[in-house]
Amino acid sequence: ETGVTQTPRHLVMGMTNKKSLKCEQHLGHNAMYWYKQSAKKPLELMFVYSLEERVENNSVPSRFSPECPNSSHLFLHLHTLQPEDSALYLCASSRDRDPSYEQYFGPGTRLTVT
Amino acid sequence: AQSVAQPEDQVNVAEGNPLTVKCTYSVSGNPYLFWYVQYPNRGLQFLLKYITGDNLVKGSYGFEAEFNKSQTSFHLKKPSALVSDSALYFCAVRGAGYGNNRLAFGKGNQVVVIP
Numbered sequence: 001e002t003g004v005t006q007t008p009r010h011l012v013m014g015m016t017n018k019k020s021l022k023c024e025q026h027l028g029h030n031a032m033y034w035y036k037q038s039a040k041k042p043l044e045l046m047f048v049y050s051l052e053e054r055v056e057n058n059s060v061p062s063r064f065s066p067e068c069p070n071s072s073h074l075f076l077h078l079h080t081l082q083p084e085d086s087a088l089y090l091c092a093s094s095r096d097r098d099p100s101y102e103q104y105f106g107p108g109t110r111l112t113v114t
Numbered sequence: 115a116q117s118v119a120q121p122e123d124q125v126n127v128a129e130g131n132p133l134t135v136k137c138t139y140s141v142s143g144n145p146y147l148f149w150y151v152q153y154p155n156r157g158l159q160f161l162l163k164y165i166t167g168d169n170l171v172k173g174s175y176g177f178e179a180e181f182n183k184s185q186t187s188f189h190l191k192k193p194s195a196l197v198s199d200s201a202l203y204f205c206a207v208r209g210a211g212y213g214n215n216r217l218a219f220g221k222g223n224q225v226v227v228i229p
């Protein structure tokens with residue numbers, strides 16, 4: 001185990017639904033990340049939080065809304081998604097956002113939009 | 115902007131043979147380089163990194179990687195592959211500089227170790 005947990009592990013939702021993904025890290029890290037992993041494509045960085053402040057939004061559509069209430073928890077709120085949003089969503093954390101620190105990843109949430 | 119190229123989609127190797135997974139990168143300034151491994155239905159696991167110092171870095175599970183600045187490469191190696199090494203391997207690069215938040219990943223290499 002990497003010390004980063006994600007729930008749910010699988011999610012199927014319709015295009016009109018609203019759902020949330022949850023991530024929790026037990027490592028005492030100060031930076032947290034959301035990534036999208038699609039088949040045959042590199043991981044896409046979505047958001048970066050440092051000490052609960054959003055420091056990066058990588059041109060993500062507004063139907064994805066992140067929330068970081070404290071340094072241990074990160075949420076991704078989803079609404080009116082499209083089928084092309086189906087992917088594995090990975091959460092990660094690192095000691096802080098210094099680029100020399102490695103990231104620790106959760107197991108991911110497999111999202112299917114119908 | 116930084117980027118990573120992993121030229122091979124799949125690497126097949128016989129158990130006990132040396133394993134090499136290739137990675138080249140592009141970044142402004144000094145690179146911070148990482149290798150991660152992903153097993154089925156799991157997130158990525160950190161294997162090793164190069165930040166500075168010795169060009170040969172050793173990591174988890176007997177893996178090592180060599181930083182070559184002139185060739186902008188950071189190939190992952192293991193002297194003797196195990197069946198359990200079969201997984202998806204990702205190379206990643208990030209430019210030095212505290213304001214750089216982006217870790218750029220390659221598309222990944224599927225490694226298949228044949229018993």
